[in-house]
Amino acid sequence: MLISALVTFLVVILILYLINLLPIDGRAKQICRVIVIVLGVISLLRYIAVI
Incomplete structure (x- = not known):
């Protein structure tokens, strides 16, 4: 779990x-950054089983 969250953060x-x-x-660029950050946060939350 921790490794997948770390890999997601690095990606x-x-x-x-x-x-x-x-x-x-x-x-x-700003729009792309916001989209990537939102998707990254959702993915990290999924890895730590919040969502």
Whole structure:
């Protein structure tokens, strides 16, 4: 359980880093970041059996 939560956290950080490298508009980057963070939080909550 702890390892899967850690892997999810690392994947979210990696995706956020890659989004930062994309040559797109700042507003689109912000929307992508919010979506990734929300999905990451939902996934982490699922791993710790809250949802």
